[in-house]
Amino acid sequence: MGESKVKVTQAEDSKMQVIDGIILEVKQDYLNIVTAERNILVAQKSIEQAEENLRMNEERYKYQVATQTDVLDAVTLLAQARVNYYGALSDFNVARARLDRATGKMYP
Numbered sequence: 001m002g003e004s005k006v007k008v009t010q011a012e013d014s015k016m017q018v019i020d021g022i023i024l025e026v027k028q029d030y031l032n033i034v035t036a037e038r039n040i041l042v043a044q045k046s047i048e049q050a051e052e053n054l055r056m057n058e059e060r061y062k063y064q065v066a067t068q069t070d071v072l073d074a075v076t077l078l079a080q081a082r083v084n085y086y087g088a089l090s091d092f093n094v095a096r097a098r099l100d101r102a103t104g105k106m107y108p
Helices: 002-062 068-102
Strands: none
Touching: 002 068
């Protein structure tokens, strides 16, 4: 009889460990989504700023106040801002997929 109680207790402990693991995974995946959303907003703002920087450097170049290097640097910054945006978007989609999996919305 004592052995049965030990097995039941072990099974209940294992069950609680699994539940705690799932809860932790869901919370972490949710926080990853929140972070990824914020990163997308930051990346969008960076694109806006890089576009404005490029526009200003092109205008300055047109009036011979800036060099071609200034314009090329602005183009490079804009390209990097766009790369960062798509990276943030990718991170968000991965985080969302992980949360869907953790909550059972996505089947393996």
